[in-house]
Amino acid sequence: MRISATQRTENENRIRAAMDRLLRGEIPPGGKCDIKTLASEAAVDRTAFYGTRPYAHLRTEFERRLQALQRAGEIPDPREAQISRLKTENAKLKERLTQAGQAIDDLTDFRRQALARLAAQHEEIMRLRDATTGTSHVSHLPSPRTTVIGSCS
Structure with missing residues (x-):
């Protein structure tokens, strides 16, 4: 089924709006920052993004922008x-x-x-x-005497 130029423009606008949301990090529950989620969010058949289909250029643009964000250190997902x-x-x-x-x-x-x-x-x-026990020429010194300091006689 063919679509009119107006319908195609509306679809492209929805795709671009969905693309902007995904790249800002507004990922729907259960979705990813990918073509499948982009197609779902824009209510367009996913196959329209591949080969010579009408929105293949938008897939290329989406992937290019996503890669640019990733190179810049930003990951939207x-x-x-x-x-x-x-x-x-x-x-x-x-x-x-x-x-x-x-x-x-x-x-x-x-x-x-x-x-x-x-x-x-x-x-x-x-x-x-053991060596000093048998032939002891070692003399033991007496214990030092303790003196009380401060005592007067």
Whole structure:
């Protein structure tokens, strides 16, 4: 069925209005910022946007404007923005997890080395004590006397 020039103009106006709403982020419930939702919002058959159909140029314009917004860092679809934000957050968390794992490995290695050194030092102390017990030329000093300061005789 053919449509008149007036009907085509009205359809294009509805499509452009729907396009502006979607690109501003006014996404209907259950919709996305895509051609399917654009066609639904404009009450136009989706197939009219493809090939040599009458509104293919509007699909191209919509996709170009959407890509321009995305390059500028704006994502009109809140779900797409959330997905993008979550992917970025996920990558940061993975990096933090990797760093934490490396820190744990480093600290575990440090602990192992410290315990080995302490054990070696303990063995050396015990060896030296045993060596001085039998042939002791070491004399023990008497305990220091405690003096009371401030007493007058």
